[in-house]
Amino acid sequence: MPFDVSDLAELDAPEQEYLWTLNFGPQHPATHTTLRLILTLDGEKVVNAVPHIGYLHSGFEKLGEHLDFNQYVTIVDRMNYISPLHNEISWHHAVEKLLGIELTPRCKYLRTILAELMRIQDHLLNTGTCALDLGGFTAFLYFFQQRELIYDIVETASGQRFHTSYTRVGGVAFDVNNAWVDKVRSFIKGFAAVHAEVHRLLTRNRIFIERVQGIGYLSAEDCINMGVTGPLARASGVLRDLRKDEPYLAYADLDFKVIASKGGDCYARYLVRMQEMVESVKIIEQCIENIPEGPVNVDAGSKAVIPAKPSVYRSIEGLIQHFEVMMPNRGFPTPKEEIYAATESPNGELGYYIVGDGSPRSYRARTRPPSYVHFAVFPQIIKNHQLSDVVAVLGSLNIIAAELDR
Amino acid sequence: MSTEETLQSKFPAAGLKCSQFRDNRRVVVPAESLQPLLAFMKGDLGFDFLAEITAVDYLEYEGATDRFGVVYVVVNTKTGERLVIKTFVNDPDPVLPSAYSLWKSADWLEREVYDMFGIKFSGHPDLRRILTPDEFSAYPLRKDYPLKGRGERHNFPVITRADS
Amino acid sequence: MAMKDVPDNIFMTQLDAAASWARANSLWPMPFATACCGIELMATASSRFDLARFGAEVMRFSPRQCDLMIVAGRVVMKMLPVLQRIWLQMPEPKWCISMGACACTGGVFDTYAVVQGVDRFIPVDLYVPGCPPRPEQLMAGIIALQDKIKHGGTLNGTEFGKRTQPMGPTPYDLDELIRIREANEQLVSLN
Numbered sequence A: 001m002p003f004d005v006s007d008l009a010e011l012d013a014p015e016q017e018y019l020w021t022l023n024f025g026p027q028h029p030a031t032h033t034t035l036r037l038i039l040t041l042d043g044e045k046v047v048n049a050v051p052h053i054g055y056l057h058s059g060f061e062k063l064g065e066h067l068d069f070n071q072y073v074t075i076v077d078r079m080n081y082i083s084p085l086h087n088e089i090s091w092h093h094a095v096e097k098l099l100g101i102e103l104t105p106r107c108k109y110l111r112t113i114l115a116e117l118m119r120i121q122d123h124l125l126n127t128g129t130c131a132l133d134l135g136g137f138t139a140f141l142y143f144f145q146q147r148e149l150i151y152d153i154v155e156t157a158s159g160q161r162f163h164t165s166y167t168r169v170g171g172v173a174f175d176v177n178n179a180w181v182d183k184v185r186s187f188i189k190g191f192a193a194v195h196a197e198v199h200r201l202l203t204r205n206r207i208f209i210e211r212v213q214g215i216g217y218l219s220a221e222d223c224i225n226m227g228v229t230g231p232l233a234r235a236s237g238v239l240r241d242l243r244k245d246e247p248y249l250a251y252a253d254l255d256f257k258v259i260a261s262k263g264g265d266c267y268a269r270y271l272v273r274m275q276e277m278v279e280s281v282k283i284i285e286q287c288i289e290n291i292p293e294g295p296v297n298v299d300a301g302s303k304a305v306i307p308a309k310p311s312v313y314r315s316i317e318g319l320i321q322h323f324e325v326m327m328p329n330r331g332f333p334t335p336k337e338e339i340y341a342a343t344e345s346p347n348g349e350l351g352y353y354i355v356g357d358g359s360p361r362s363y364r365a366r367t368r369p370p371s372y373v374h375f376a377v378f379p380q381i382i383k384n385h386q387l388s389d390v391v392a393v394l395g396s397l398n399i400i401a402a403e404l405d406r
Numbered sequence B: 001m002s003t004e005e006t007l008q009s010k011f012p013a014a015g016l017k018c019s020q021f022r023d024n025r026r027v028v029v030p031a032e033s034l035q036p037l038l039a040f041m042k043g044d045l046g047f048d049f050l051a052e053i054t055a056v057d058y059l060e061y062e063g064a065t066d067r068f069g070v071v072y073v074v075v076n077t078k079t080g081e082r083l084v085i086k087t088f089v090n091d092p093d094p095v096l097p098s099a100y101s102l103w104k105s106a107d108w109l110e111r112e113v114y115d116m117f118g119i120k121f122s123g124h125p126d127l128r129r130i131l132t133p134d135e136f137s138a139y140p141l142r143k144d145y146p147l148k149g150r151g152e153r154h155n156f157p158v159i160t161r162a163d164s
Numbered sequence C: 001m002a003m004k005d006v007p008d009n010i011f012m013t014q015l016d017a018a019a020s021w022a023r024a025n026s027l028w029p030m031p032f033a034t035a036c037c038g039i040e041l042m043a044t045a046s047s048r049f050d051l052a053r054f055g056a057e058v059m060r061f062s063p064r065q066c067d068l069m070i071v072a073g074r075v076v077m078k079m080l081p082v083l084q085r086i087w088l089q090m091p092e093p094k095w096c097i098s099m100g101a102c103a104c105t106g107g108v109f110d111t112y113a114v115v116q117g118v119d120r121f122i123p124v125d126l127y128v129p130g131c132p133p134r135p136e137q138l139m140a141g142i143i144a145l146q147d148k149i150k151h152g153g154t155l156n157g158t159e160f161g162k163r164t165q166p167m168g169p170t171p172y173d174l175d176e177l178i179r180i181r182e183a184n185e186q187l188v189s190l191n
């Protein structure tokens, strides 16, 4: 019988689908940390994805019930560890709301600058590693260099380059000096060039665009219904930004834009992040020139606040106050109330739900982690994509495992 | 008419308790009326964004009468209005209706509450443990569970140099 | 053969020493990066600190290709079986660096979920303390490990075979046992 190619095609097209299962993670370079996905594949196409998480669940919230408001700042640091200071700012934002403390203007500006530096830091690592996973190593190295400069800045302010533990109830640990201001200024000056360089490297790079454009589409309705916030939601056209909607710190006085896009795919998310960095730089510029003089911590007369070091060493009132705040069996009265307070973290709405029971410890310290909510979206948006797109989508979602699992 | 008044007039028999602390507006609702209230808020009042579901174990809280409080934070994305809705459930079998049919974001949030507190959500499509291992038997955020656990963290074989 | 007949470009040494020298200067790390320390590990490998200067920059994510495991970050009870499995998958000779307070001792996380030091369950050769350790510190650790390999290694790895005891503290120390018993008693009295 003569050989006919069309016979072969019929033979090879089976009726039923052959699905196979692939385990992705929990230790895989593209997960950046520890996530696990069970993918069901039809050839290269992802039919179904089941995320398994909890590989970094370390009991943050349980610890929060055993440490006081100032001590717990060392723990929240470790939550979203690519922008540690922002967690501290959010946590103390919630605590200060519970205690009813109004910050001094200088502290508000200082924290705003730090928060925006952290936003830049977060977006730098995210866009850098997103490019790295898709094969672009250079952008990652360029951006990491800028991260090192931000590390230097926070190190000058707090003494630690990574987990700073810098904020305190009613202020920060130490005030900053002029050398710090100069460092921030010189960072801003140099940043634009690097940013433009990476724009040239990636934004119109054919290889990069083909891996991200049209991949991982998320519509605006889905975003709202599934609780997505932050740059992810804004890349889908949801104009929500807590900095504008519920202004906190100094954001009400500042002039900045909310960046959004209608694309909804990985490319739009990349563009939104890139542009947000530019806006953050603008915010920092405005703040650093107008940073008010005056004390950085609120008056130590308010019971919950750690007094300044000179007054601890030189006056008996200061010493007593310090003792009262620091000793585990003393403490200060707090309202027997509950509060939910959220800030716009680099990743989205980072909220804290604190239950106070009258002691300086929270009875329950709950975090509303943006990564957790965002990762729940993953199975839906990866459907019918190729296996290689898993990496691109994971990169654009910016899942931080410690925040995901807590 | 404010949202609280609308809710009061819509559910007069439920005995809603409204209060405000700082900028948090709160409504306490009995567990039976939770589902209709959430559905009404989503459907008629336009609260289309569920930011948060969490729970609190009031076992050691001074003056508390109920064991668990479950908190929902809902947002109206058009107006930016934010409301905290709270309800109480009790041992021995804490069950609440699931909000998954209204907001998909409830999926993992409810699973976490189940994992950490053992509060079940009826009607949830896939209520499994999410953060702790499947064979874990306790609910770690309950107040009667010790901070350092009951030895689960030590329950592994030891590998020495000689066996590797 | 008299010493003076040996040409200049030939060195005499023990085979063990030569092998150890080669191993020490071509470490291939397997970054078991779980948490924040992993970001510092990334920083160590990238532009400013550049781990390549010390011959240990070839990060491979497949355990089969590596001989140095860097446990960077806390390991929790769900992750420990994975860690042990990856350790067993690495070919001999292999070394392990425990980077950061969490991997060494549990660090600030003395909670129900976090393993209190990976050295209780896998062998560890070198500890780099800090939360997170600065990149300089990690590099100092790697240099110290190279030193250790150069001085202690044998060709057939017999130095490893002798260590049949777990190297860290035993998983259950006395306090822990007492505490666990109390917690369980409390549980019984509650029910």
Ligand code: SF4
Pocket: A078, A163, C035, C036, C037, C038, C072, C073, C074, C099, C100, C101, C102, C103, C107, C108, C130, C131, C132, C133
């Ligand atoms: S030692 Fe510190 S930096 Fe390292 S993983 Fe632990 S908490 Fe994070």
